[in-house]
Amino acid sequence: MAGNRGVVYEGPGRVVVEDFDYPVFELKEGPGVNPANVGRKVPHGSIVKTVATNICGSDQHMVRGRTTAPHGLVLGHEITGEVVENGPDVEFIKVGDLVSVPFNISCGRCRNCKERKTGICENVNPDQPGSAYGYVDMGGWVGGQARYVLVPYADWNLLKFPDRDRAMEKILDLAMLSDIFPTGYHGCVTAGVTTGSTVYIAGAGPVGLAAAASALLLGAAAVIVGDLNADRLAQARSFGCETVDVSQGDPRDQIERILGNSEVDCGVDAVGFEARGHGTEAATEHPATVLNTLMGVTRAGGALGIPGLYVTGDPGAADEAAREGTLSIRLGLGWAKSLAFFTGQCPVMRYNRQLMMAILHDRVQIAKAVNATPIPLEEAPRGYREFDQGAARKYVLDPNGMLGTS
Incomplete structure (x- = not known):
């Protein structure tokens, strides 16, 4: 044998x-x-x-x-x-x-x-x-x-x-x-990506890049990928995406320079619970940053696809709440904008x-x-x-x- x-x-x-x-x-x-x-x-x-x-x-x-x-x-x-x-x-x-x-x-x-x-x-x-x-x-x-x-x-x-x-x-x-291809695609489908959509994808790792390719396959008009890693952002640009370097600050301003509008139709979280902050906080973990940013940059009535992994137990988290998967999410903002959230395994x-x-x-x-x-x-x-x-x-x-x- x-x-x-x-x-x-x-x-x-x-x-x-x-x-x-x-x-x-x-x-x-x-x-x-x-x-x-x-x-x-x-x-x-x-x-x-x-x-x-x-x-x-x-x-x-x-x-x-x-x-x-x-x-x-x-x-x-x-x-x-x-x-x-x-x-x-x-x-x-x-x-x-x-x-x-x-x-x-x-x-x-x-x-x-x-x-x-x-x-x-x-x-x-x-x-x-x-x-x-x-x-x-x-x-x-x-x-x-x-x-x-x-x-x-x-x-x-x-x-x-x-x-x-x-x-x-x-x-x-x-x-x-x-x-990763179905996972990225699922993130886009649940976020409502379709012909003519503008999309912000947080994370240019493999799932984020797969989501970006999926958004283009679904007919998105503009696909914007945000990350801290210059090489990964270059990879996103290599097949037609716009990019945002979140180490330079709030993605909202950079999105507005690209679209002429600071909000997108659809948001995808391809980062998950090990998210880092933006701008001056980019060197440290802030696990709710991506979700809060997506709520801020997605138009009212839009949706967030969340294929990024979140856990109920994280022994390496920075604080006790995050160790149990409890994050400081601006749910009131999401509620006020009537945003839909889609989570879980693809x-x-x-x-x-x-x-x-x-x-x-x-x-x-x-x-x-x-x-x-x-x-x-x-x-x-x-x-x-x-x-x-x-x-x-x-x-x-x-x-x-x-x-x-x-």
Whole structure:
């Protein structure tokens, strides 16, 4: 039997690449595995040989020590691969299929799944609705920054690519379907982006850049991306966005210089709970800054899409309230402007098939937009380190040498 090897969290600031067990069709005891899930049979699952698996900003929150993630947790929830083995209950997915794995783990049977709310499936995490691979408090499903990964409810969860050769030609683009492309798109859809919209996207990391590409795909007239990082802002400009350097002060003034109006139709938060301040406060964390800024710059009657991650527990927060996810949000401002707020995990399956078709038919170049950069699995610690330092790249790991990195 093949062995397995992947990326393991070993404490704040430290990830290692090491060997561990090949997946089987049963959840075993291990770091982060919910005790109620230990021994759970997975006859409906597939074992996927990983072609591409991405480093995500959500992974970085754990690696920075900003969650309660246990040491020894196998990381990774952005997975694209080839099916190599099926459980006895898998009927439609076949060995050899090239597939995208939504980062949400969902059963397809509960009320929320039937309502296409796959980010809050009721049956895969004993503690709370919603689950993901290799993530803290998400049920303990083993992560996919590895050579092989178990995918439960495979017939439901896996998105099969229609043509293997064509898919491999666009594999870096298709690798974004597991999370950041649908997540950025969801942020825009829930914010109401449509033909002719003006949009302000806070954050020029991979999710923010994916949101910017999504806004253009949806027909926005002007897409403005705000960040502190000059390289990431340059990446946003490379595919037609306007940019705001929030280290220079309140985005409102810069938006007015771009649009002739200080308010936009739609706002997207692609930053989340590790937000920094603006202007002179840019060097320190102010976790409510992005939400408050978005309320200020979005027109009355508009909406905020909030795909950026917010948590109920942050051991590294600057104050006691933020450690519990309590932020000083100007809700009165949002109420006075009749703003709508849309939060939570993106339900990837709501969008991934349509976005796959957009990629395959050359309607979008998402890998170019986020500067997808493949590296060997063994270089994952370097990828994490450089991404944490602000590299304007989306690192894609190549566990089985199928992307040509080794």
